[in-house]
Amino acid sequence: MNIRLHNARILTMEKDSPLFTGEVWVCGEKIAYVGAKKENVSGVQGKTASDIKWDKEIDCHGNLLMPGFKNAHTHSAMTFLRSYADDLPLQEWLNEKVFPAEAHLTEEDIYELTKLAVLEYLTSGVTGIFDMYINPDAVGRACEEMGMRCVLVSGLNNFTSSVKQTQEEYKKWNSKNGLVSYRLGFHAEYTCSHEILRELAEVANRLKAPVYAHMNETVKEVADCKERYGAEPIKFLDSLGLFEYGGGGFHCVHVTEEEIEILKKRKMYVVTNPASNLKLASGIAPISRFAREDIPVAIGTDGPASNNCLDMFREMYLVSALAKLRESDASCMDAAEVLRMATVNGAKAMGLTDADVLKEGKLADIILIDLNQPNMQPIHNIPKNLVYSGSKQNVIMTMINGQILYQEGAFFVGQSAVDIYEGANRIVKRMLLQ
Numbered sequence: 001m002n003i004r005l006h007n008a009r010i011l012t013m014e015k016d017s018p019l020f021t022g023e024v025w026v027c028g029e030k031i032a033y034v035g036a037k038k039e040n041v042s043g044v045q046g047k048t049a050s051d052i053k054w055d056k057e058i059d060c061h062g063n064l065l066m067p068g069f070k071n072a073h074t075h076s077a078m079t080f081l082r083s084y085a086d087d088l089p090l091q092e093w094l095n096e097k098v099f100p101a102e103a104h105l106t107e108e109d110i111y112e113l114t115k116l117a118v119l120e121y122l123t124s125g126v127t128g129i130f131d132m133y134i135n136p137d138a139v140g141r142a143c144e145e146m147g148m149r150c151v152l153v154s155g156l157n158n159f160t161s162s163v164k165q166t167q168e169e170y171k172k173w174n175s176k177n178g179l180v181s182y183r184l185g186f187h188a189e190y191t192c193s194h195e196i197l198r199e200l201a202e203v204a205n206r207l208k209a210p211v212y213a214h215m216n217e218t219v220k221e222v223a224d225c226k227e228r229y230g231a232e233p234i235k236f237l238d239s240l241g242l243f244e245y246g247g248g249g250f251h252c253v254h255v256t257e258e259e260i261e262i263l264k265k266r267k268m269y270v271v272t273n274p275a276s277n278l279k280l281a282s283g284i285a286p287i288s289r290f291a292r293e294d295i296p297v298a299i300g301t302d303g304p305a306s307n308n309c310l311d312m313f314r315e316m317y318l319v320s321a322l323a324k325l326r327e328s329d330a331s332c333m334d335a336a337e338v339l340r341m342a343t344v345n346g347a348k349a350m351g352l353t354d355a356d357v358l359k360e361g362k363l364a365d366i367i368l369i370d371l372n373q374p375n376m377q378p379i380h381n382i383p384k385n386l387v388y389s390g391s392k393q394n395v396i397m398t399m400i401n402g403q404i405l406y407q408e409g410a411f412f413v414g415q416s417a418v419d420i421y422e423g424a425n426r427i428v429k430r431m432l433l434q
Helices: 076-081 090-102 107-123 136-146 163-174 194-207 219-229 233-239 257-265 274-279 287-292 312-327 335-349 382-388 417-432
Strands: 002-010 020-027 030-035 056-059 064-067 069-074 126-131 149-153 180-188 211-215 247-251 269-272 297-299 366-369 395-400 403-407
Touching (some): 069 269, 069 335, 076 090, 076 107, 107 126, 107 136, 126 335, 136 163, 163 194, 257 287, 274 312, 287 297, 312 382
Parallel strands (some): 002 056, 126 149, 180 211, 211 247, 247 269
Antiparallel strands (some): 395 403
16 A cells, blocks of 8 residues: 655654654555655655555644654553552562463453553554563464554463473564564563573573563562572573573663673663553662663553553653652653653664664554644644653554554554454453352
8 A cells, every 4th residue: 555644744763863844655564755745756666756646645734753652561461450450569469469360361362352452552652562471372363463563572481381382482473574573581580480591591592582571670579589599680680691692671670780781781671661660669760870871771561450551651751750750850861862762762672673763665653643732732842742741642643564553533453442342341251250
């Protein structure tokens, strides 16, 4: 499909590229042209705009085109636990509420519940997710069918998976060359035996692959790991050779100076989840410190059970505001840097280097932001408006892989939203009767 998006303000998110007025051409799943309106411009095989047969021409009315947000840490199918197990400490929340409820999930449940999350991602302008859950195949299947770009990450642990299964999933999803890909990972140090972690390290080094996991989320997690192994989680996991080829840590709230040096040395990403960390009283991650040390930071919502909202606008605001509070310095975290974390850094953390910015040849993962609403006026500085006053209500359109999946309140995902809502509620009703 050929789509021309014109009369738009454009923020490509390329480094040092200013915001400008122009148009974006999409041919198939790729961006064919980004630039000012010119009648003689040749964006596709030497053709001008008037030469191309457009399937759609969308007048953006001066609104903003930019790369979609990358939700770099989530557990999509946990939609069934939204507002079910709230207001509890993390370990009690996990062990007494979450894990027992998850024991009743079927693969089909996970498939259906993921669809509900996808709808929410689309309304928030999210065009790529980094998803860790019990059954990656079910999540991948739902995303593939609905058109959502997804990077699955193994949630390897002692109870629901194995290193063998992880290798099989890695091979399966990375051979498809489609919307869904796969990264090595494990749930956390405290849910994995020493043996499993060593075995995974061997696989990662053989594949020369990065590894991702929940790390250093709570004071208790850090203390327990130190008691077990004589070292904090990042330090202990690195000693096993898990990060020889990089990777990343989800949360990284409580880290030592030595662990900061490990993150730098291994060129690892930190994926911060401020709303979840606040709700579970885990703490405030030292994001400003990571930025000063050139440790790349991406942003995730975490799952809809611990957040409970899959909203990247709220996460961006919290990243900046909490950094300022933690450092007692209102200048320590610029909105433009936070916006980069939510887009470019997230894409790179997930391995989506062909979906990071708006540029010819990149994948057409694009969102359109409504600037003609009170919260975006007056237009002094659009990037700062997005971070400090932007909202899901400003998302007019979400395009992934050249396909418009959400536009002005309507979904185009192959199934009605009402059917998806009803399916999720049937699952919840059945599980509450267990």
